[in-house]
Amino acid sequence: xxxxxxxxxxxxxxxxxSPVPTPEQPLEDVAYVYDGTxxxxxxxxxxxxxxxxxxxxxxxxDTFQPRLxxxxxxxxxxxxxxxxxxxxxxxxxxHACYDAALRASLSDDPSSGIxxxxxxxxxxxxxxxxxxxxxxxxxxxxxxxxSGGPTGAAGCSGKARGSVLNDLAHPAVEPLMRLxxxxxxxxxxxxxxxxxxHLENGVWFARCNPSAAVVPLLMDWFSGRFNTQPFIIFxxxxxxxxxxxxxxxxxxxxxxVNLPDKxxxxxxxxxxxxxxxxxxxxxxxxxxxxxxxxxxxxxxKNIIEMHEHIPGKDLSHPRRHPEG
Numbered sequence: 001x002x003x004x005x006x007x008x009x010x011x012x013x014x015x016x017x018s019p020v021p022t023p024e025q026p027l028e029d030v031a032y033v034y035d036g037t038x039x040x041x042x043x044x045x046x047x048x049x050x051x052x053x054x055x056x057x058x059x060x061x062d063t064f065q066p067r068l069x070x071x072x073x074x075x076x077x078x079x080x081x082x083x084x085x086x087x088x089x090x091x092x093x094x095h096a097c098y099d100a101a102l103r104a105s106l107s108d109d110p111s112s113g114i115x116x117x118x119x120x121x122x123x124x125x126x127x128x129x130x131x132x133x134x135x136x137x138x139x140x141x142x143x144x145x146x147s148g149g150p151t152g153a154a155g156c157s158g159k160a161r162g163s164v165l166n167d168l169a170h171p172a173v174e175p176l177m178r179l180x181x182x183x184x185x186x187x188x189x190x191x192x193x194x195x196x197x198h199l200e201n202g203v204w205f206a207r208c209n210p211s212a213a214v215v216p217l218l219m220d221w222f223s224g225r226f227n228t229q230p231f232i233i234f235x236x237x238x239x240x241x242x243x244x245x246x247x248x249x250x251x252x253x254x255x256x257v258n259l260p261d262k263x264x265x266x267x268x269x270x271x272x273x274x275x276x277x278x279x280x281x282x283x284x285x286x287x288x289x290x291x292x293x294x295x296x297x298x299x300x301k302n303i304i305e306m307h308e309h310i311p312g313k314d315l316s317h318p319r320r321h322p323e324g
Contacts, residue, residue: 026053030071033061034113038105041113042082044075045120054121058113089120093164094129100165104179106213115175122172123164187214191221193295195304196231197270198263204231205259207302215242219249232257270304277305 032048032055034040044058055073057064066072089098101116101123109115167173189210196204204226208215215235219242222231226244233242239255300306 026051027071027073029067029069030055030073031057031059031064031066032073032075032113032117033059033064034075035077036060036062037077038102039079039082040075040077041105041116042085043078044113045117046078046081046085047073047075048117055114055117058117059110060113063110085120089123092127092129093123096163096165097123097129100176100180103183103217104176106217107179107183108212109179109182111175112179115179118172119176122170126164126167128162128164183212183214183217186210186212187217189296189299190214190218193299193303194218194222194233195302198266199259200261200263202230204229205257206231206233208233208235209237209298209302210235211237211298213238213240215240216251218242219244223249274305274307 030053032044034044041058044055048055048058051073056067056070061074064072086098089101101120104112104119105116164170164173165177168177190208194206194208196206199205213235215233215238218233222233223244228246230246231244234254234257235241239253241252241254241257243250243252295303295306
């Protein structure tokens with residue numbers, strides 16, 4: 001007898017098609033939190049466009065308190081996305097607009113994140129470039145790229161007159177320019193009150209405690225004057241150090257620094273500077289209120305001449321003998 005062939009196996013059921021990924025629905029009541037760096041803030045700006053959202057708050061995650069019922073997005077810093085935002089702002093609004101947004105992002109004001117975000121939104125929509133290239137007044141203009149003043153005040157002449165930076169009455173521009181002026185003023189204070197000390201390894205070291213993260217704005221100025229001499233500027237408030245090795249400078253995130261001993265003549269030089277400061281003071285014109293106005297007391301701990309006692313300040317000098 002012939003046997004029937006084995007029946008063919010039953011066909012396997014087709015797998016269910018995978019669901020087509022759908023874009024995430026934008027959130028209406030959302031806050032973005034970032035790490036407090038300019039790169040983190042510009043990453044948050046990029047993600048707001050990517051998610052098609054308009055966050056109510058953009059703030060540093062360490063200090064942010066969400067509102068009742070508010071969703072929170074934690075933004076991870078992505079330098080590539082931050083660079084894309086940088087290129088986009090420069091292309092649509094000009095270099096000066098990006099420079100203003102960058103300076104404002106260095107402020108310690110809790111509102112700096114949302115202020116920069118709203119300004120970028122307004123500037124990108126306006127699409128009016130601020131171009132100082134080729135302007136004959138670039139060196140003396142009071143605009144953001146000019147060198148006419150320490151505060152980087154608004155206002156411009158020539159081709160950039162139509163820039164969004166001059167829309168000072170707009171609610172997205174005025175708060176940003178206020179932060180830009182405050183950061184510029186703090187940078188100017190650091191240029192006046194930084195005090196370097198010479199270490200035995202040949203490095204010059206300065207410690208500061210500014211109210212804004214202005215170390216990146218100081219490095220070009222000091223590296224141009226120190227030339228090939230290495231130096232370090234340590235911002236103890238923001239855990240940041242600017243390091244110049246004689247050719248290029250870079251930033252280091254750190255909360256403390258371990259320093260070698262001071263150079264052999266450093267105590268003598270500090271004592272000499274303290275004596276000079278005390279000697280030129282006019283006692284009849286002593287005005288502590290005015291001094292605190294021009295030299296904020298929060299900076300005194302890192303200013304050599306404001307220390308009451310400096311080791312070795314008893315310099316040897318010939319004593320005057322009373323006339324006989």
